[in-house]
Amino acid sequence: MSEKGLMAKYSLEIEETYRQRTRKSREVIASAAKYVPDGDYRVSIWFEPYPTVMARGDGCHLYDVDDNDYLDFSNNWTSMVLGNNHPKVVETIQQQAPMGSAMSAPHTSAYEWAKMICDRIPSVEKVRFCTSGTEAVMFAVRAARAFTGKDKILKMEGNYHGSYDPMEMTVGWRKLPVGLPKSVEEDVLVTPFNDKEAAERIITENKDELAAVIVEGILGAAGMIPPEDDYLKHLQDVAGQNDVLLIIDEVISFRLATGGAQDIFNVSPDLTVLGKTIGGGLPTGAFGGREDVMAVYSPRQKRPAHHAGTFVATPIAVMAGIASLKEMTAETLDRINRLGWSLAERLRGVLDDLKIKAQIKGYGSLQQIHFTPEPVTTASTAYFTMNRDVLRLFHLVMMNKGLFIGSRGFFSITTPMSEVEIDKAIEATGESLAELKPLIQEIAPQLIG
Ligand SMILES: Cc1ncc(COP(=O)(O)O)c(C=O)c1O
Numbered sequence: 230m231s232e233k234g235l236m237a238k239y240s241l242e243i244e245e246t247y248r249q250r251t252r253k254s255r256e257v258i259a260s261a262a263k264y265v266p267d268g269d270y271r272v273s274i275w276f277e278p279y280p281t282v283m284a285r286g287d288g289c290h291l292y293d294v295d296d297n298d299y300l301d302f303s304n305n306w307t308s309m310v311l312g313n314n315h316p317k318v319v320e321t322i323q324q325q326a327p328m329g330s331a332m333s334a335p336h337t338s339a340y341e342w343a344k345m346i347c348d349r350i351p352s353v354e355k356v357r358f359c360t361s362g363t364e365a366v367m368f369a370v371r372a373a374r375a376f377t378g379k380d381k382i383l384k385m386e387g388n389y390h391g392s393y394d395p396m397e398m399t400v401g402w403r404k405l406p407v408g409l410p411k412s413v414e415e416d417v418l419v420t421p422f423n424d425k426e427a428a429e430r431i432i433t434e435n436k437d438e439l440a441a442v443i444v445e446g447i448l449g450a451a452g453m454i455p456p457e458d459d460y461l462k463h464l465q466d467v468a469g470q471n472d473v474l475l476i477i478d479e480v481i482s483f484r485l486a487t488g489g490a491q492d493i494f495n496v497s498p499d500l501t502v503l504g505k506t507i508g509g510g511l512p513t514g515a516f517g518g519r520e521d522v523m524a525v526y527s528p529r530q531k532r533p534a535h536h537a538g539t540f541v542a543t544p545i546a547v548m549a550g551i552a553s554l555k556e557m558t559a560e561t562l563d564r565i566n567r568l569g570w571s572l573a574e575r576l577r578g579v580l581d582d583l584k585i586k587a588q589i590k591g592y593g594s595l596q597q598i599h600f601t602p603e604p605v606t607t608a609s610t611a612y613f614t615m616n617r618d619v620l621r622l623f624h625l626v627m628m629n630k631g632l633f634i635g636s637r638g639f640f641s642i643t644t645p646m647s648e649v650e651i652d653k654a655i656e657a658t659g660e661s662l663a664e665l666k667p668l669i670q671e672i673a674p675q676l677i678g
Pocket of ligand 1: 306360361362363364366389390391392445449450478479480481504505514
């Protein structure tokens with residue numbers, strides 16, 4: 230059979246199993262399309278032939294509208310580090326709900342939350358809040374521009390920082406993303422992650438116009454790729470020598486240690502961006518850092534930078550965030566990191582046994598499979614050399630086996646998990662890859678050997 234024919238045969242069979250298991254999901258998405266374009270209201274929940282519609286979550290499980298049970302290794306894109314409906318978070322929300330959900334005045338809980346964040350991250354001397362990671366990035370960038378009086382921002386190729394126009398631009402290797410004004414190209418520079426010389430060159434050459442360098446603690450959505458060879462520290466040094474601020478986006482990486490990835494990789498940025506896990510599952514974000522930089526937002530400045538938001542730090546979200554941070558102790562985070570390292574080692578074992586040359590990249594509780602034989606150190610290696618067909622079918626076969634991993638191939642560990650769930654993930658991965666191996670042999674022979 231031709232490569233194309235074999236691919237069509239596998240797709241058809243795997244999709245048919247998926248369709249049989251998820252009949253109600255298909256109906257929901259089909260009828261939703263009347264009001265929501267194609268039934269999709271958030272790009273990161275969409276996959277073909279149609280996404281699974283979930284009815285509820287419980288701990289590290291999700292249950293779909295057809296009552297299928299999934300082990301949740303995606304956990305709302307790594308954000309639900311305590312799993313679903315953690316009892317302490319639920320209790321806190323229930324206590325706060327009857328006492329008011331939003332008010333146009335400060336609430337004491339926000340100051341308690343601020344103290345907790347500053348206590349955990351030494352580089353964060355002052356912090357402010359918002360309702361998403363995207364907003365937190367936007368306001369951190371604004372702080373850097375206001376403080377330095379410069380406009381340009383340097384970011385890493387492929388590094389995702391949310392949906393703020395200039396940050397979407399920084400995908401770098403693509404054409405201007407649809408819907409963005411051409412003007413964003415003027416203010417954003419892009420460099421490959423983990424390439425010290427390239428970053429140094431671009432920072433020194435542009436230092437008079439460059440306000441900040443923004444980088445994640447580990448590249449999250451771009452492949453769970455950790456910094457190598459003191460890369461972040463190098464960025465800090467070079468940026469500092471050139472009067473450029475360093476912003477570390479810890480929206481994903483904060484869950485790796487109580488002080489985030491900056492603690493692990495021994496770096497002290499001028500500004501830090503937070504989101505996802507700090508809100509206990511409610512929509513929140515935060516940005517903070519050096520006192521003198523954060524002072525640009527001080528209401529007692531002659532001309533403060535503007536930062537507003539109707540639902541910033543509402544008491545229910547803040548209380549959920551506080552409850553969540555209390556549970557994210559060093560011991561708990563270490564335990565799930567150990568589970569992640571164990572998963573990574575055992576995934577490599579599965580690949581070796583099957584003689585498949587994919588890569589496992591990650592740090593602690595965040596691991597990802599990359600269907601490429603190339604070592605993955607930058608987003609471009611991951612993006613350009615991976616086999617997308619294999620990834621798509623692998624994800625779908627895993628769904629058919631009740632393993633809900635990220636559609637990009639990541640496994641995010643949550644606190645309700647133990648070795649039992651790691652065993653299940655290993656078993657499902659082994660079975661899925663064994664099933665796909667004859668196809669991989671034909672369509673991606675470079676992955677075999
Ligand atoms: C590193 C990083 N920064 C920022 C964001 C944007 O956060 P949000 O989706 O809450 O706007 C994301 C989202 O995935 C992210 O991964």
